[in-house]
Amino acid sequence: MGGLRGRVLPRRRTGRASANGTSMLAPTLFAHGTQEQLDRVLPKMASGEEIWAQAWSEPEAGSDLASLRSTATRTEGGWLLNGQKIWSSRAPFGDKAFGLFRSDPTAERHRGLTYFMFDLRADGVTVRPIKQLNGDTGFGEIFLDDVFVPDRDVIGEVNDGWRAAMSTSSNERGMSLRSRHVSWPLLSGWFGCGNPAVATISATRLLTRGSRRKPTGCIHSAQ
Numbered sequence: 606m607g608g609l610r611g612r613v614l615p616r617r618r619t620g621r622a623s624a625n626g627t628s629m630l631a632p633t634l635f636a637h638g639t640q641e642q643l644d645r646v647l648p649k650m651a652s653g654e655e656i657w658a659q660a661w662s663e664p665e666a667g668s669d670l671a672s673l674r675s676t677a678t679r680t681e682g683g684w685l686l687n688g689q690k691i692w693s694s695r696a697p698f699g700d701k702a703f704g705l706f707r708s709d710p711t712a713e714r715h716r717g718l719t720y721f722m723f724d725l726r727a728d729g730v731t732v733r734p735i736k737q738l739n740g741d742t743g744f745g746e747i748f749l750d751d752v753f754v755p756d757r758d759v760i761g762e763v764n765d766g767w768r769a770a771m772s773t774s775s776n777e778r779g780m781s782l783r784s785r786h787v788s789w790p791l792l793s794g795w796f797g798c799g800n801p802a803v804a805t806i807s808a809t810r811l812l813t814r815g816s817r818r819k820p821t822g823c824i825h826s827a828q
Contacts, residue, residue, distance in 0.1 A: 626650040626657035637761035658696040660704030677706035683755040696745035697734040720766035
């Protein structure tokens with residue numbers, strides 16, 4: 606949700622749930638989280654009381670997420686997070702964030718990663734909005750300087766965060782297509798096909814896999 610509404614509604618806590626939370630983090634918690642995490646996180650997520658930001662990309666790790674450099678170091682009762690995340694959606698007005706950090710620098714690049722939830726208002730966290738050409742500031746940079754995160758906010762197994770991150774990624778794929786203003790015009794194009802069976806299969810692929818490929822035998826292109 607962009608523009609003025611996207612900047613104002615989350616701040617006013619109107620009860621609109623954050624898609625980062627409900628569509629990305631929640632399914633990951635169901636697959637890899639603990640019952641305590643589900644009981645603690647989901648109610649405020651669903652009510653819109655807590656807005657979630659995603660903290661994936663870094664200046665040196667965009668499309669190649671496994672090359673991330675932000676670190677998680679063991680300390681008494683938890684971890685200290687250090688590093689920088691960039692292009693984090695919802696970060697400028699979010700309450701919490703989730704992302705991967707390198708917890709074992711000696712491990713192979715897809716190993717030694719741990720998945721954390723952390724508070725954007727915690728000591729050591731600095732968020733800087735990224736102003737886009739249209740004036741929106743829905744994305745931001747997150748700087749972490751010895752940010753303490755308790756053990757209870759680790760999702761999945763320590764050093765096996767890549768597995769949980771792939772669950773998040775699979776749910777993120779096609780997330781925008783689940784928005785009606787995107788999906789319905791595309792679906793209208795699919796169901797204009799001359800072959801109903803092909804149209805049905807293609808519509809299912811669109812909503813579940815995020816594919817916009819034109820089906821064989823379609824006589825009307827998607828709008």
